[in-house]
Amino acid sequence: MGRRVGGFVALDTDVVAESVRRLVATAQNGLEVLRYGGLDPGAPSSPHQVVERTSMYRLRRYFPNSDTASSGIPVVLVPPMMVSAEVYDVTRDAGAVGTLHEMGLDPWVVDFGSPDQEEGGWKRTLTDHILALDEVVDHVRSYTGRDVHLGGYSQGGMFCYQVAAYRRSRGIASLITFGSPVDTLAALPFGIPEILATRSADFLADHVFNRLSITGWMARTGFQLLDPVKTVRSRIDFLRQLHDREALLPREPQRRFLDDEGWVAWSGPAVAEVLRQFIAHNRMVSGGFVINDRAVTLADITCPVLAFVGEVDDIGQPLAVRGIRKAAPRAEVYEYTLRAGHFGLVVGTVASQQTWPAVGEWVQWREGIGDRPVGMATMAVPDPEADHGTGVSIASRVTHTVATLADVGTEVGKGVTDLAVGAVRGARGLTGEAVRALPRLARLGQIQPRTRISVGSLLSEVGRKNPHRECFIFEDRVYTFEAVNRRIDNVVLGLVDSGVRPAMHVGVLMDVRPSAMAAVAAISRIGAVSVLIPPGPDVAEAVRLGGVEKIVTDPENLDSAVATGLPALVLGGGDVRDLDVDPDADVVDLERLDISGVQLPGWYVPDPGLARELAFILFNGSGDTLSVRRVTNYRWALSAFGTATAASLGRGDTMYCLAPLHHSSGLLVSFGGALAGGARIALSRGLDPSQFSDEVHRYGVTVVTYTWSMMREVLDSPSLHIDAIHPIRLFIGSGMPPGLWRRTLERFEPARVLEFYASTEGNVVLANVSGAKIGSKGRPLPGSADVRLAAYDAATGRLVEDERGFVREAQDGEVGLLLGRPGPSASVLSTVMRGVFEAGDMWVSTDFLFRRDADGDYWLLDNRRAVIPTHHGPVFSQIVADVLDSIPRVDIAVAYGITVGGTDIAVAACTLRENKAPTAAEITAAFDAIPPDERPDLVHVVRDIPLGPSYRPSADALRERGLPTPTVRTWYLDPGTGTYKRFTKAVAAEWKAATAGTSTGAR
Template sequence: MFVGLNTETVMGPIRRVVATAQNGLEVVRLGGLETDLTTSPFEVVERAPMYRLRRYFPDTDPAEAGPPIVLVPPMMMSADVYDVTRDQGAVGILRSMGIDPWVVDFGSPDSEEGGWDRNLADHIVAISEIIDQVRSHTGRDVYLSGYSQGGMFAYQAAAYRRSRNIAGLVTFGSPVDTLAGLPFGIPAGFATDAAGFLADHVFNRLAVSGWMARTGFQLLDPVKTLKSRLDFLRQLHDREALLPREQQRRFLATEGWVAWSGPAVAELLKQFIVHNRMMTGGFVIKDQVVSLAELTCPVLAFVGEVDDIGQPLAVRGIRRAAPRANVYESTLRAGHFGLVVGSAAATHTWPTTGKWVLWNEGLGPRPTNIELMRYDEHFGSESGVSISDRIIHTVASVAEVGVGVGKGISDFASGALRGTVELSGEATRALPRLARLGQIQPHTQISLSRLLAEQRRKAPGGECFLFDNRVHTYEAVNQRIDNVVRGLIQAGVRPAAHVGVVMQTRPSALAAIVALSRLGAVAVLLPPGREVHTALRIDGVERIVTDPENLDAAIATGMQVLVLGGGAQRDLDVDPSANVVDLEKIDPGAVTLPGWYRPDPGLARELAFIICSESNGHWETKQITNYRWALSAFGTASAADLDRGDTVYCLAPLHHSSSLLAAIGGAVAGGSRIALSRGLDPERFAEEVHRYGVTVVSYTWTMMREILDAENLALDGSHPVRLFIGSGMPQGLWRRTTERFAPAKVLEFYASTEGDVVLANVAGAKVGAKGRPLPGSAEVRLAAYDPIAGRLLEDEQGFIRECEDDEVGLLLGRAGVHAEMSGGAMRGIFAAGDAWIPTENLFRRDADGDYWLVDHRKTVIATPRGAVFTQPIVDALGSVDRVDLAVAYGVAVGGRTLAVAAFTLRDGRPPRLAEISDALDALAPALRPDIIQVVEDIPLGSSYRPNADALSAAGLPKPGTRVWYADPESHQYRRLTKAVAAEFQDGSAGVPAGAR
């Protein structure tokens, strides 16, 4: 029965079993199979607590070594990733091409002194030092390269150095726009929340060991991991088949992983997952604010078509994040690890890297497999790896392993569920804020200082504000505020005292304002450089806090002057007889706090700030209670959807209500970073927007005009700004701003001086509209109003008539408990016993319920034909492309008042008269201006509000080619001649013939 059975048939399976057993025993004993493959020689040329710097092939003459390239490993991976084998490793291939390879070895935190305390900035600063060292050794600028997180380090270090001594950057699967392509198709909202929780509550206590890093990496692609292990077991009998890949297998399975320090992981999650600041800019390295937008050196990024960790969309984010750099890409069909180790890396990645370096050095042609990087717009549901690539790659792996369900299917399912997993982030943030606002009663303790102290308790090391490229943490800011409080107490300031603040925008100004709030005093904010003596006396101010720049003006008031800012070493050089106290010279530790002092005593009903501004040549004061401030703060945070990922840029000065209530208030309520600017300067604006990662810009009136008018404004579509918030932006400027900064929007606010009315155009779709009442603010209604007589109009029952849609009326806000306590309420307006606070402004309400500002009660032009409102005229003229600024005002001439409009030109060329007429045709004839003129300049107030006082005082415009009047017969505009001007003077022009 054994006839025909040959020896090979019997012995083959036996030899296979024996070989499997022998190889398996070797793996168990030694951790893998012994190979004859060797690694490349290296010498450690520099040692530091953070790193060891390896120079490979150290016997090479430095003069002949070629361009130096520094290779940076990821934080969780051994530096040997660049030299798994000499023949196929990075350093060996690069050396063979005439390039000088250097490798950074961070070691493992669990075996390095102080390793568990390392943070992200330590790694960046170390790489920066290494660049200096390599340049010192070689005398040449350095190519900086990194794999995965090592590439992120390379980007960050280059930005930190602003590309100094860096010849180029090469990265492999290194994400920049981390939220554009997350592993497993994880929704961005879920990822940021989870990363924030892990950073704040897990990795501040826990580090990641080497085995945890290895396991986590393998779990990111479980199908591939399982396939690799089954392949190894199936071929365990065939030593020759296993040996070529054994070094790679051992590296990936056991030897290549090192621990992560907890602080470094926490900082990585916060800055680059939660806030995505590689993309937006504004990440922090050793208290310095850094942005990839400052990169100017060339970049080559390798993109894995099936890389589900460094997904293509995330990697290609560098194209938008670094607009000043020439960015190239090279794509290959590889996963994350295959980009740097294995056959694809040996035949594509490393030869291409070498050729690109040589091309940049002028030593060879441009590689054929690179191209300028593209960055395609994408939908939020896209993952970055194409569906077809993922399905083909995953199904092939699944089929080989023999399982029926794989990661690709889970990705598909996660994409379908993304919409249901990502609940509205805006709603989850807004509801608690609005609920808290609704709980505030007159006796509730609430203030700017209290809210800032709350943020410190939540995140002491969190970033509070940025100024002059430095970051100030909540802990440091609160310590400074407490020190200023002690200085103020030493100088005699007590709760409820009115203290003037006359300071430029600077950290000390913010500290002074908050310190007065913490003390329970009232900060009276005045614009620097103005005559403020009268305003100070009116508001009962007895002392002034100022900075050295405004010291002389403050001394001139004769009041006690408290000087803050500029450091303790400066010399004030003032007359000894002047009543000046230098707060910087007071030792906080030597001040004994009095028994009455309680920090943050401010109640909602109490006065917090008085804001003084100049309007139409007159001083106006706005009294802001703590509740009114909180209303604006929580309302802005909700309407603008501010959170810890935002950086709010205070383009407006601190003494302006837009900054204090909306920008500062909203940022503090939302936990966002505040970026303070030294002033309106287009070049500084462009630089700081990128460097700080500004997402929200606060403005007043025409501020953005100077930015948009600047030549060569260094901003493009890669800017991080998503929103402009403020009040008073003209419609024409609004359109220019949204066009220039697309897709950013404008969030226009209106906040009444009286009562608790806050309107906001949250959607931004109706350019020029003030929007609708913010939740938590007062209910509003429009009361019928006679602007000429200055009185409300009653109905037949004696109540005030409420306006119909598009009827102009006086805006009233319902008097809540807070507004009633401040006085000024009118009762019995629309119903018996009701109470309303009148504002000073006239509005109309459209059919959708949106409110449009029409005029201030005091600036309505009373013409013989009736009231003419200024704002509709300004809006109509602002819709003409060549019109820059516009104003409307009254001029008394010929025994009556004329409505006159004036505008300036954007490019010096006036629009055609037909364009102006078409724009004004949107108004009823009785509401159009009598005269229109082009002027050279329209003065701006301290808040950049156009001021018509000088034009009105100049009287009737002089006849000319750029002055037109409205013909009362044809309702057409015609050129104003001397003859017609004379008729205006005697009162006959502008009146229909039948009425003369």
């Protein structure tokens, strides 16, 4: 470097010259960076032409004058909201459009611009972006005459999935995505707990991004802060090499893009929708996300998909990216895995050498002009456990960061990560349940007799807090709380103008439709009572029993309403229709009523209902057994909040309401539970098995409500095309037979069944929350009435008393009448029993008999008025039907009593699956589960068992036929051996002879 001369060091002139040169070069290059933001690499961008220009986008066609523009296969590339369109042309030689052009393809790029520089840009929504892409696909197809290969990076890939679902793959040859998450909650970036992410996303969507947008510098800073060490290191490296222009130039376009030029602003409404739909509610996977007020599902994607997966991508984590396999079960889904981070998938050495050549080969392969790309594999259904909860393996993380964290061992890291993931999952589940359950239970506990609570008030409350939240879906249209409350208020005006007043009993005779829900809510908002009338032959009797003064009906039930002679108010079916009715009938068409001049009277107070007041009248039974069930506002709230708690309903759920509102399951469980839990309601026009599968996917149904044997219609339908990949997590309802319960679990694994028992009066709610004991009604739900099981002698129909004259509590396994303690907000309409177990106590009877097992779970036996008296003792029809239904070959079953020669006997009837009858030995083994005296005398196979409006099997027609005809499919109980044997004509004759002249009393 220098030499010593007379005690001095003489510097080498070459060294000095080199130092000066480096200093001058550093100064020159630094000045250029300061003045222009970076060095000029001298490489021009790829030529392009803007062929379409709108306020939302500019559609670029690259290399417009080349041969590929006229003969190439169109590939349309979509950037994310926060990244500029230049991400696909950072360097002409190694960028996306240049590589694809060199491979003979026709590259197009969608440029959304920056919202801060576009008119109305800050108001852009997610729907605006999807509709823009929808237009783009049509434009490119029009220009080229060919279907489009649509590709997108990160959120741009999410846009591609969404528009393909919106179009149901029409005009799209294939989808290509790069680090685009689908199952966002399967692997959140940087290990964020799910409960934190969902709650934060909801909060930010509702309270921050409805007021705030993200500027370009905020997006850039946020991205750099995701890896601050790497950001600082890259800047230090840049400064250290500032003297070496030749070394910096190859990476200069990428550096300038990341440090400044590549970032654009985000509009607040669009960010809010993304957070709400795809993080808080994860509807890319479950389906039911909303585009242009229409419910959409990725399950409608049928074109082939290629997803690029970054092994060390902490933003589009592999497990989240691979969620497309679950979300789009009808598509061929492939993956291409690269050792790259999020940005490295599309820009840089790995992208230029692997990503874009593979994209070109994919397009050529799909078009039949090339071989399948090497390295591409069929995507398997992701396994969160195998992927350590993220999809980014520990080995990949350690390898990728070994230069920075050289002393981190793979096995140590794996052990720590597994422990952390397990802890987060456990805490996440417990915390999520507690966060949802505790406020609901606390609210129930605060309700007093004079507390204002009703259907109308709860709808108003949610509407005030979150007017733009989605309330329900019907026929693919999504309605917000704001729109629903506006509709309800308009119906209120029509009802008030038609003479409806508080406390008036107003009949509601309607099929499943949004207008039925609006009618019930409007009646509640006025403070009147909804009498929910089941369509059918019992309309007149229901009107009489319910004290109905006016009837709200839809066009389909108008004739039945008019036949009652009461004023009929027609709602639903749209305002463009003709009602063909007698001109002398008292009919008002609310849809055509001019409400613009209606003035609300002075007495009107919205939602005046108190907890103790009557809100609804429901009906049980039919014909001679039709009976009234009165429901107070508190009773409705108890079921609503109880259902939401037991089912852990949240805003990410969509509840499929198959039951009509005139059934307690529709009113109390579906409508009430969804409203109290914040879930969306998906309405269907009754049960249509042919639509079930499509609506489940399209609406993103996570919870399905049922009544009795309703699911049998779905499971037996040849149009059911639900496979192992579906969004349903829970079936909730009452009365499901055990055999059907098992079939439902097998067909919809891993979904559970949540079976309820709820007394309409008495505030008793039982729920089999765990689902472990099929057929059990479970245990009392927190917040419902205290329950006791009073010992009951079914033979005499009396409660069993102790030596002091009080009722004895039933022991485990003993028959008992279920009683509920009336609380401070309980119905004042119920018949109260006093001095039951001790002096001064008060109880309300449910009229149903149960047994309680040693674990505290309750098993329904029968309504005490439906017990079958026989010569060998009382037989409980419900438990007999459940036992028979548990035989795999049995479809549905009922039990009933008949009289033979003056003696009452119990008969069980069943239909078969696939016409395969059980054997006598199988029947005997099944009934070993209940005491001998409670077994039916006869079991026979029938062709059909009628179902009531709620899909409850009915024995009325079978009972009228009397003694079953002896056949090879009829068996009797041999009292001597306790086994079932074939019932022959000889045995039938012996029975009639032996029982002639004897009687055990009335059935």
